[in-house]
Amino acid sequence: MADLSIEFCGVRFPNPFTLAAAPPTDSAEMVARAFEAGWGGAILKTTSVETEVVELAYPMMAGLDYEEKKLMGLENIDLISERHIGEVEKDVRALKKEYPDRVVGASIMGAKKEDWQELVRRLEAAGVDFIECSFSCPHGMPERGMGSTIGQDPELTERTARWVKEAAKRVPVVIKLTPQIADITAAARAVKRSGADGVCAINTLKSLIGVDLDTFVPYPNVGGYSTFGGYSGPAIKPVALRCVAEIAKAVDIPIAAVGGISTWRDAAEFLLVGATNVQLCTAVMHHGFRIIEDLIDGLDVYLEEKGMRSVKELVGRSLPYIVEHSHLSRRHKVVAAINRETCVKDDLCYIACRDGGHQAIELDSNRLPKVDEDKCKGCGMCATVCPVYDCIQLRPKVGAV
Numbered sequence: 001m002a003d004l005s006i007e008f009c010g011v012r013f014p015n016p017f018t019l020a021a022a023p024p025t026d027s028a029e030m031v032a033r034a035f036e037a038g039w040g041g042a043i044l045k046t047t048s049v050e051t052e053v054v055e056l057a058y059p060m061m062a063g064l065d066y067e068e069k070k071l072m073g074l075e076n077i078d079l080i081s082e083r084h085i086g087e088v089e090k091d092v093r094a095l096k097k098e099y100p101d102r103v104v105g106a107s108i109m110g111a112k113k114e115d116w117q118e119l120v121r122r123l124e125a126a127g128v129d130f131i132e133c134s135f136s137c138p139h140g141m142p143e144r145g146m147g148s149t150i151g152q153d154p155e156l157t158e159r160t161a162r163w164v165k166e167a168a169k170r171v172p173v174v175i176k177l178t179p180q181i182a183d184i185t186a187a188a189r190a191v192k193r194s195g196a197d198g199v200c201a202i203n204t205l206k207s208l209i210g211v212d213l214d215t216f217v218p219y220p221n222v223g224g225y226s227t228f229g230g231y232s233g234p235a236i237k238p239v240a241l242r243c244v245a246e247i248a249k250a251v252d253i254p255i256a257a258v259g260g261i262s263t264w265r266d267a268a269e270f271l272l273v274g275a276t277n278v279q280l281c282t283a284v285m286h287h288g289f290r291i292i293e294d295l296i297d298g299l300d301v302y303l304e305e306k307g308m309r310s311v312k313e314l315v316g317r318s319l320p321y322i323v324e325h326s327h328l329s330r331r332h333k334v335v336a337a338i339n340r341e342t343c344v345k346d347d348l349c350y351i352a353c354r355d356g357g358h359q360a361i362e363l364d365s366n367r368l369p370k371v372d373e374d375k376c377k378g379c380g381m382c383a384t385v386c387p388v389y390d391c392i393q394l395r396p397k398v399g400a401v
């Protein structure tokens with residue numbers, strides 16, 4: 001088996017798969033079951049000092065299903081944990097005693113400097129492995145000047161991260177960023193300037209997931225009213241992947257990736273764009289802790305296929321291939337090539353090319369699609385809509401560079 005262990009901010013994880021701060025980590029009992037299943041680490045759900053009032057509203061979840069597939073996206077109006085630091089300290093102690101080889105992180109949020117620093121001191125004393133600070137919850141908390149209010153402002157990010165770092169004498173500090181900022185690298189740079197040890201990207205995106213067409217009340221319906229929530233799950237993966245890659249290219253700082261990771265393939269992609277740790281939330285809420293088996297097996301087999309002995313060899317390998325748009329070659333010309341043997345004659349490529357492309361596909365007398373190479377620009381839309389794997393490929397245009 002390949003070596004799946006990884007180091008993130010100086011902390012060794014037996015494997016990179018970590019539970020994100022969220023409902024699956026809201027008690028020691030749940031995290032213990034996850035560790036038994038094989039998870040490498042967990043970040044306990046965001047906690048606060050005892051004086052912080054946390055009142056939740058129910059129901060707090062609503063899903064976005066797409067073409068009969070459940071939960072392409074999940075919106076929640078959950079807040080930070082109702083369990084304050086006193087209970088979380090006990091969880092940390094119990095988990096570190098029982099599972100010394102697993103990583104126990106704790107997520108915190110404070111209203112003022114004293115709160116942040118008290119949380120850090122108490123968690124360090126309890127034996128936590130690292131501290132994650134949520135500067136990024138997009139709903140509920142910003143109304144109180146917390147959450148993404150901090151993460152959207154690099155100055156506030158730097159100042160608050162400094163407070164936390166000042167108090168942390170022993171353990172690394174990781175700042176969890178919001179994708180809802182014009183330039184996420186500005187936030188990551190602010191974290192770096194503060195002296196904090198790493199970033200976690202991303203938290204959920206502020207959303208309104210849908211409206212009930214009978215009652216006119218958006219989801220989730222809390223006694224006849226709704227509010228904006230945080231969007232997570234497979235639908236946000238491209239945003240998260242972009243954020244991680246942007247930070248990795250611009251700032252020399254360890255990155256924990258989170259956002260839409262459901263499979264080992266997703267995880268590998270995040271490692272390839274520079275993450276050294278991967279966190280999961282919605283996939284676990286949907287399918288349970290047991291997905292860790294597939295995550296570990298899949299990543300292991302992939303590494304073997306690639307001839308790699310350690311997961312570390314993946315980290316950042318895709319970054320050199322990401323350039324600015326203006327640096328992309330304009331001399332690279334491709335055309336669509338359709339495999340008429342595997343074509344299922346669903347006309348999808350024809351329709352997409354006709355109404356969304358360059359009218360380069362015609363249907364012959366057998367209703368088989370045929371590409372006019374003079375008209376085809378190689379946009380790739382036909383291959384994107386084709387349901388048959390590899391039926392349509394983009395090939396270099398004859399005579400082009």
Ligand SMILES: Cc1cc2nc3c(=O)[nH]c(=O)nc-3n(C[C@H](O)[C@H](O)[C@H](O)COP(=O)(O)O)c2cc1C
Pocket residue numbers: 020021022023045046074076078079080081107134176202203204231232233234236258259260261279280281282283
């Ligand atoms: C119901 C729910 C509660 C969450 N609570 C927290 C939280 O307390 N602290 C935090 O930093 N992130 C919280 N998150 C955000 C997740 O940790 C994660 O950043 C986000 O869901 C994206 O990852 P995913 O697509 O794997 O779910 C929560 C997410 C969900 C769905």
